[in-house]
Amino acid sequence: MGFCAASAVAALHFRSWCLLYRRIGLFSSLSSPKRDLGDRKLEPPHYPVLSVVSVLLSKSKQWMSLSDALCRVGRASCAAIASRIWALLAGRGTGSAAAEMSYGSSSIASGAKTATRTFDFGRTHVVRPKGRHLATVVWLHGLGDNGASWSQLLETLPLPNIKWICPTAPTRPVAIFGGFPSTSWFDVTDLSEDGPDDVEGLDASAAHVANLLSTEPADIKLGVGGFSMGAATALYSATSCAHGTYGNGKPYPVNLSSVVGLSGWLPCARSLKSKLEGSQDAARRASSLPIFLCHGKDVGIGEIKVRNTVPYRRFDVGSVRSLKSKLEGSQDAARRASSLPIFLCHGKGDEVVLYKHGERSAQVLKSNRFDNVTFKTYNGLGHYTVPGEMDDVCKFLTATLGLDGSHS
Incomplete structure (x- = not known):
């Protein structure tokens, strides 16, 4: 043909x-004008x-x-x-606003291959700060979108001290689309916290976010946010930061100061609950367990003589250090979770990610020691954003990233 x-x-x-x-x-x-995100225009990637x-x-x-x-x-x-x-x-392109990013070594880098899958992330778009650079926020788009479209909206926000990094998700077969390929941060069958979790895909995307933030200067505050599936990925990054590890157990390398999720949901809600409950139970059991120790002055360091027995029974000092690090890790996870500011917004008219899923996600976070979660409801708002919601996001980021007294 x-x-x-x-x-x-x-x-x-x-x-x-x-x-x-x-x-x-x-x-x-x-x-529809109300779904047009103000003056933002969607600019699809080039193929x-x-x-x-x-x-x-x-x-x-x-x-x-x-x-x-x-x-x-x-x-x-x-x-x-x-x-x-x-x-x-x-045959339309993305325009000239795109910026190619270089990636340092990380547990899962851009384009890296895991045990079973390869993740090739798309182009990353950067909005440079118009004033003094005080904070960097990675913003994640929704299912089927790209980084370019959100970079145009974020550039108009009155936040001159923030550098915005807007990556593009890998193009992959998506179960909810019947296997049809689309840009997606992870595979998804149900847009709610009840669906099965693609932990491998979530880990890869969370590592990509951390990789982008890891090259920022040490005095710059770091944040992550997103819309819809991007919000879900941002929340997964938040829980990884709090727990100190990804779902695969590898350490999470950056400290987040602010998290924003618009019209999203919390993935891996069940495993989050079991992890944090396990940490809390370990700390609670350790603090409540009565222990009575006896020791003679003439016994050498690292050994205990049990009466009427020969030889000495030794204890491993290394195991004590390991126990200490485990308990301190549990306490650190709870402390990070309780202090991390998270701002969640959801419209009651959302027919894509239902309002009840956003509300439930906030409840799960709060019940698992994330004490600094704000959940804001917008009556009549569907699966899109409006200027009033973005104004609230600006206020939240200004407060949590220390931009109150900043000068352009």
Whole structure:
């Protein structure tokens, strides 16, 4: 089949698909002013037209399953996917605002291969501070979006002392889309805390965030935030920071000073509860256990003579140090959790990530020693953001990142 014929077939496929979804209101969120995030315009990443034509022809049998999946996700996420597909066919790029990032060594670096999967992250977009650099915040986009779109919105915020880093998630098959590839921080089957957890994908994305922040100067305060799935990834980073390790047990390398989540949910809620409860139980048992020790002055260091027995029974001093580090680690985790400021926002009209999931996530965090969680409700707000919500985010970041007395 020649290029012209292939293009024609692809165009017919896309036109039929667009007509179908226009009837069910797929593009309403693109045309509605209240869903337009102010003046922000979505700028999809660049892909060659020939690649898109090839995908459309080879994946034609998957359109019906994709259609069902898109309907389940909701109009807002569908709009992001539709915007990307339209841009793919039009051959649009990301513009000149993108900045290529270099990555230092970390437990899971950009493009690294884990035991079973490889994660290739997209382009990272940076918004430089307009004033004196006091803080750096990594902001994570939602499912099907990219870093460029949010960088344009963040650049307009009245926060001149913050450097914004907006990475793009890997493009991977997503279960909730019936296996259709999309930018996604982790695989997901259900947009709530009740779905199965892709810990490997979450660890890779959280490590990517930490990797971006690890190169910042020591006197710069660090934060992470996001929207929808980006908010879920930000919260996973927050719990990893508090516990001191990723889900795979490797140490989390940076200290976060502020966390923001818009229209998101808490992944790995069940494992978080068991981890923190285990730490609390260990500290509680240690503090309440009565122990009576007797020791003779003539006994050498590191050995205890048990009466009427030969030889000496020795104890390992190293095991004492290990016990101390474990108990101190439990106390440190509880202390980090209780002091980490987290700001969660959710609209009651959200039909993609339901309001009850956002509310439940805040409750789980608070019940697990995250004492500095603020959950704010917005009546009538759907799965998008509005200026009033972003104003609240600005106030929170100003307070938690020490920007109150800053001078531009």
